[in-house]
Amino acid sequence: MLRRRWLAAALAAVMLAVLAAGCGGGGNKDTVKVRIGEVTRSLFYAPQYVAIAKDMFKKEGLEVELTTTAGGDKTMTALLSGGIDVALVGSETSIYVYQQGSDDPIINFAQLTQTDGTFLVSREEIGDFDWNSLKGKVFLGQRKGGMPQMAGEFTLKKYGIDPQKDLTLIQNVEFANIPAAFASGTGEYVQLFEPQASIMEKEGKGHVIASFGTESGKLPYTVFMAKESYIDKNKDTVQKFTNAVFAAQKWVQDHSAEEIADVVLPFFPDAERDIVVKVIDRYKQQGSYATDPIVDEAEWNNLQDVMESAGELKTRAEHGKLVNNTFAEKVLK
Structure with a gap:
């Protein structure tokens, strides 16, 4: 009788421990x-x-x-x-x-x-920037069909600039290689995400002059x-x-x-x-x-x-x- 009671008590203690483990701590099971x-x-x-x-x-x-x-x-x-x-x-x-x-x-x-999370970066420092100054320039943009490029083109059109006719638009450079391409001399302007835009500024290789995020709206x-x-x-x-x-x-x-x-x-x-x-x-x-x-x-x-x-x-x-x-x-x- 005592043995059976001891076994029952022991089993109850084990069950309580299992339940406590399931409900407490990290709750990994859930x-x-x-x-x-x-x-x-x-x-x-x-x-x-x-x-x-x-x-x-x-x-x-x-x-x-x-x-x-x-x-x-x-x-x-x-x-x-x-x-x-x-x-x-x-x-x-x-x-x-x-x-x-x-x-x-x-x-x-x-x-x-x-x-949009991209910025317009110029090779040379510009005081009073006017979007029309992009006309006739070489612009290193983002991948065709991607949201950055579409927001970029939307902004250019907002200022009366035809991306295909009014400037030389480069958009065949892989996303990861765009900063390096600009740093090596490709383009007079480039559309960059952060932190590449700020890194360009810090290294003196470019200047952030406008935000496509601000220009293209929410x-x-x-x-x-x-x-x-x-x-x-x-x-x-x-x-x-x-x-x-x-x-x-x-x-x-x-x-x-x-x-x-x-x-x-x-x-x-x-x-x-x-x-x-x-x-x-x-x-x-x-x-x-x-x-x-x-x-x-x-x-x-x-x-x-x-x-x-x-x-x-x-x-x-x-x-x-x-x-x-x-x-x-x-x-x-």
Whole structure:
């Protein structure tokens, strides 16, 4: 009898220990893994790195695996093939997939950046810059069909400049090689992302004279997106993901460029802190970081205007077809 009672007590103690292990500590059993593919590693995406570094995803019960997929086409291929669960890429890529008649459309659910992230850099220092001074010059632009190039052309047309006729437009240089091409003497002007623009300034090889982000207006420039089938099957995960994104957005809004830089620097081991601070401050000042995850309909339409102007839009996509704001709206409540 005593032996049976001892065994029962021992079994009860073991069960309590198992239950405690399941409910306490890291809660690994309940953690959901989400594979993110980012189109490039960029300070433009600072809120994403803040969310990772400050355990905002982890607090939502998510374990994120971040991969740099290097290019919009590769990012979308990885998403469509199931190599990643969520893509951080320009919304235009979801529209390109839509134009091809996909049975499982790509849905934008949480916006991260709301302007173009490139700057106009001149080889020579210019005092009072006038966009018309680009006429007749050699302009080293971004890849044709990509959002940076389309935003660049949209801006030029806004100032009455025909990109194909009024200047010599170079757009066949690979994205990663554009800064080196300009530094080696190609072009009189170049369209660059940060931190390359600020590095050019620091090295005395170029001068930032205008912002394409400011000129082209607000756009759903970089957005977290997933296949409709993934969202339908993982609504709770997508909601938790969006919660973490919004927490990071609020943190970025409330903290200085210096504080943000110190959090994201581990993601940029070769970067100089003063450059990182300068870049983040520049993006904050021009409102590039979205303040909430909502993909606004007016911005969505502006994006399609930019694509249409560049001749890259076959069919306009209704906001409701490729955007799901329910997760963003819930976190705002």
